[in-house]
Amino acid sequence: MISPRIAFVDVDGTLLQTGSGIAESSIAAVRTARGNGHLVYLSTGRASVEIYPEIRDIGFDGTISSGGGFAEIGDELVIKRTMPAEAVERMIGFYEESGYDFYLQSFDELYPSPGVRDRFAEYYAADRARKAEAGSEPESVTDADDDHPALKAFADVRPYRHTGIAKSVFLAGDLRAFDRVSEALGADFHVITGTIPHMGRGSGEVTLNGVNKGSTILQLLDRLGLDAASALGIGDSSNDIEMLQVCGVGIAMGNATDAVKAHADEVTTSVQDDGVWNAFRRHGLI
Template sequence: MNKAVFIDVDGTIVSYEGELPQSAVTAIQKARANGHFVYMCTGRSKAEIYDDLWEIGFDGLIGGNGSYIEHHDEVVFEQTLTEEECRSIVDWCHARGLEFYVESNNGLFASEHFEEQGQSVMVEYSKRKHLPDAEEMSVRKAFPEMIFGGELVRSDVNKISFILSSYQDYLDAKEEFAHLMVNTWGGEGEIALFGDVGVAQINKGKSVQILLDHIQINRENTLAFGDAKIDIPMLEYCEIGVAMGNGGPEIKEMADYITDAVMDDGLYNAFEHFGLI
């Protein structure tokens, strides 16, 4: 029976250093050649899925942590912030002096001073991910296709990420935008570097359900692969949930199976273990 496989990108297909192991490419290509459906399921918007990933070969994409679903170039589902919601978040960031970027499938749009304010933040983020030459990291290196000087209030926005001046910014955002989904990234708790505000009542698990209904594959024929807390709804929903060896403790505790780290052929080894290849 053909399976549907959902794979997180950062920390699962590629390492946080940006390395793409050939074993992961081989595993995905072999699984698809065997008739299985394989999808990226990521927090990245479509604008952040660069050619090196698409060239591996996938049946589609779940992006923006579930706010966008694509199957064989067909848009199956898209939920965006309303223009009014986008304006309120942009105005709130401006009022607090927080620099930010707007994430949409049509591009990443930086606020007026995001490049300058984001420099030290991206260096710190790179250090935490043990990236080579972290001290040389810049906003333009981290986001090579980011748009500067573009329109910030838009109707095509999945989420907005903002630089935290303190953890209180996140707490206040959570209160201000209680009707939306507010998270942090770049670290846990008070060491987080960014907050983000996105569409409500959607996550990776819900988006998997929507896609399965579209392609008419039963839930019992699904596998999910991830490394982080945000991947847990996807692993919970799918029949088999696999945590990467480099994953965090929360996802390892709930996973059905723990494979090796991404750079230790974790994806390939798990695909082989479950008979996908």
């Protein structure tokens, strides 16, 4: 009998390709692996509120969200790694002084600056036009109309919350934005380059130092009584690196950046070439 394994699977660029729907083979891989007695957890930079029904309905045993800020077993929130209020205030102050768009992630809310919705709307409109030109239908997960849940969430501009915030995402046309954020905040915060490809090289993510997918996975595995050696981690972006490092097998997607592949134990195929399915099959989950 095969011993149960646990897999941590990223969302954007892993389960689904940016600008496309969820790969059918990814859905089949997750459901088949769980049917075979293995555990499959989401591990995403998205806030919980950004994990839309099309994703959740695949069926998972739990979720790591906000790049390690939160972890759930089933629907129970078991780990919260949020910033002190003064750290959030400092971060917001720097973004506003620099003129950068940004949004804050709590467990169940997003707090966007006024320009965030327009940035995403512009991308979705361009993506819809590209698909129309190619003769393909837009997928519901990234559909480019005003009913898209991301556009609704980012339109809700209101006073920022200073407690319960685990992560921020900054969006800037300035290609030096990452360097400037790192210089200003890097001593106390974990600053990584953007993991939202369509937002360009001027974007990035900020959590507290030590807060990332990998360190939260270790806390979660300890709670579950499981050894990291039994875990698989699958991802494609800079916020997946620590996950690939702590899991017994770190797997980079074929569409991952070279930097991410350098930290992986192996590389699977790309999203639309059945990357998750092939990785699960290789390691006996399906």
